[in-house]
Amino acid sequence: MDGLVQLFHAFFPALDSDVLIMNTLLSALFFIIAILSYYVIMATRLIKWLSNKPKVIKEAINYITSELYNEEISKAARKDYAKKNLTSRFLKDIYVYQCVELHKSLSGELAQDLKQLFADLNLTEYAMDHFHSYDWATKANAITVLAEMEYKVAREEIILFVNHYNITLRYKAQVAAVALAEKEPFDFLQYINKPLNEWQQLQILNAAMNLKTEQLPLFSNWFQHKEPTVIVLCIKLANHFKQYEASEKIIEKCADPHYDISLQAIIAVKQMGIYNAKGLLLDIYSILYTPHQLEVLEFMPSIGDEDSIDFLKNIAHTGDFRHRLLAIQALLSLIGNKEELILELQSDDSELEEQQLMINHVLDNSTI
Amino acid sequence: MNITIYDIRHAYDVFNNVIMYYVIAISIAFVVLSILASYAMNKYKRRNGFVDYRAILSTELAPGISIIAPAYNEGNNIVENVRSLLSLHYPDYEIIIVNDGSKDDTLEKLIEAYDLYKVHFAINYQIETKDVRAVYKSKNKAYSDIVVVDKENGGKADALNVGLNISREPLVACIDVDCILAHDALLKLVKPFMEGDRKIIATGGVIRAANSCEIQAGEIKKVRLPTKYKVRVQVLEYFRAFLMGRMAWAQIDGLLLISGAFGMFDKEVAIRAGGYDPKTVGEDMELVVRMRRLMHDEKTKYRVAFIPDPLCWTEVPETWKMLGKQRNRWARGTIETLWKHRRLCLNPKYGVMGMVSIPFWILFEWLAPLIELTGIILYTIMAVFGWTNWTYYISFFILVYCFSVMFTVFAIWFEEETYQQYRKPKYIVILLFTTILEPFVYHPFVMLSSVKGNIDWLRGKKSWGEMTRVGFNSNKKKEATPSTPTD
Secondary structure, three states, X not given: OHHHHHHHHHHOOOOOOHHHHHHHHHHHHXXXXXXXXXXXXXXXXXXXXXXXXXXXXXXXXXXXXXXXXXXXXXXXXXXXXXXXXXXXXXHHHHHHHHHHHHHHOOOHHHHHHHHHHHHHOOHXXXXXXXXXXXXXXXXXXXXXXXXXXXXXXXXXXXXXXXXXXXXXXXXXXXXXXXXXXXXXXOHHHHHOOOOOOXXXXXXXXXXXOOOOHHHOOOHHHHOOOOOHHHHHHHHHHHHHXXXXXXXXXXXXXXXXXXXXXXXXXXXXXXXXXXXXXXXXXXXXXXXXXXXXXXXXXXXXXXXXXXXXXXXHHHXXXXXXXXXXXXXXXXHHHHOOOHHHHHHHHOOOXXXXXXXXXXXXXXXXXXXX | OOOOHHHHHHHHHHHHHHHHHHHHHHHHHHHHXXXXXXXXXXHHHHHOOOOOOHHHHHOOOOOOEEEEEEEOOOOOOHHHHHHHHHOOOOOOEEEEEEEEOOOOOHHHHHHHHHOEEEEOOOOOOOOOOOOEEEEEEEXXXXXXXEEEEEEOOOOHXXXXXHXXXXXXXXXXXXXXXXXXXXXXXXXXXXXXHHHOOOEEEEEEEEEXXXXXXXXXXOEEEEOOOOOOHHHHHHHHHHHHHHHHHHHHHHHOOOOOOOOOOEEEEEHHHHHHOOOOOOOOOOHHHHHHHHHHHHHHHOOOOEEEEEEEEEEEEEOOOOOHHHHHHHHHHHHHHHHHHHHHOHHHOOOHHHHHXXXXXXXXXXXXXXXXXXXXXXHHHHHHHHHHOOOOOHHHHHHHHHHHHHHHHHHHHHHHHHHHHHOOOOOOHHHHHHHHHHHXXXXXXXXXXXXXXXXXXXXXXXXXXXXXXXXXXXOOOOOOOOOOOOOOOOO
């Protein structure tokens, strides 16, 4: 520091206060950092420009599509092409990305051909190398690539990461485990010991949608899992794939003390139209959380009957706004003589105007 | 008591020191913020490589969203704006347009374009609002997700509260109706709500200036750097505020502001917090602070998230007059919120918000223009008396100037490393020159507007002030929007 100050004095003998020296040195530092940062921005742009990425992407797309429609496939020629053209990580990444994106929009024979091309260009090995990286993000991206390109051999290794501490890597591994399975796509669920958030659940469901029906297990098999979010996922999956074999177990879950499990079970019962859940739902209605109660009330037009009318009328008079509206909606769908019901519901003068508005609201189909 | 020249000189020296320490503190704070933002940005990019948002479109598991768009005298563009909202990519959303007592033909144009008719609608008045005159829905099934509410004029906050009362979905996206949203804006903004280890109560994304951009059918076709100097500086300000400031605050869970132009909220929490406050002009910040306060009071673990994706494009002021009014209003909004929630300041019960965010906002957002102006006035007085040490003064000015240039270049770098919206090389050169010039004309003007905002706040001024917009792809001036301006 002393040397710097002496140097400073040599150049600026007029400035002798410490504050002045500090101001000037800091100004110079900030100025140099700003210039260097700007230089980095420009240099990065120059490198990008020199790499001519759009041209490379265009070449990649042209090559991939021409190979897909090429009737005379030569593995040797492809290997040769890869050796000559895919010489850097930058180039390989572009080809990987283009193959993955194209594969998403293909199916059948073309998708198989693309998979073969991907392997012939040694990109599977490249993705596997990345999968073996120590960096979790590189590993996670490689898993996505391997899953999309259906490299089923990798499943055994990938499945080891379904409980990884890194959430991104974890969910990519879970999705890949479903996508790459030959026989039991959900066998990894038994090992899950960390919560599955909604995003993970959505991704797993999305992967499951690409499976053949015969690959789908009975999801109620995991309804006793120690991780509640696995049960929630399995109820959602059973609901999505309309597994009526699981109906009884789903009904049981409607009374589960876990908030999300019981809510998903009630939603599943409603969406699957499991009518024999009615007795249980009415029995436990009073001890349910509000969102659960609202789901039950939404289900009432389908499962309600003469016996439910008093229950609904009670709610229509005493519940809060949303409960009343749904109860009125259910009543109007259950009772043939609507005028009579309207008169009956309007008997309480204190709430006459609001009741009338709710009835009109419900009667107006566009707002139900 | 005799005040001698010596006392005045001593006071001047003390003030000099205060200013110096203040500048050091603010500089360190901004450096820390930029480091945090850099870390947060890197983490976001790594976590979201190869994310396939299309998965949301193909399943029924995505939470429903109600888009609430207040409209006041938007007759010129309302039909196109709603059409743009209809083209968003999301499986389950409704659009609630709240006509806030427009004096023009906003409602009539909507009725005609979307085949609307009046429906009976029982409204759950969980938040008190001005009277709703009517609710409209479309006869055309293609527009079945549009709800138009006609209400008495009550301001933007009141209109948003009506939307909250009417919405049927668990998440609400509150937007300015004339903003242009990216097609995947909802997909990206909903993701944090689905992946949070804690309850997510609000999410925001990056807002960009749409001035000079090429826009077709409610979509940004070509991004151009604005031609006007003052608009370009606002581009830089948005880089700093969104890519650096908000990313950093979100990283330490201290974010207090989700832009009113586009933000997504947990409806249940927003309603329990009491909805938007119609008495403030900074209703967006005030709601976030109140929601956070509620979560702390209830001892619920929560987070306010922010994503760096450019999701929303808005028209920023093009004239000094409009810019001045906007900054005046922003200053008043900030002060109103900070004053209303002053008890949170340095209160450990409110965690990062109480111990870091609120003190930061008071010190470096509210007080910064006041301290700066006081310094300029005092230095001028001292110069008149011949007491100014010009060498020191100039070296100090150069120091602050170099720091501000460095910080803004960092912000440009962030933009380059993330989304690089301004692709032409000449744009980067122009942005650098804009950075160099910013402290000389633009900054003093904004500082004075903020000071005026402080004065207006003391006087009890509550209005938004008239906002005139040029309008996208149009040279025609649009009618003012006194109650529900959209920036």
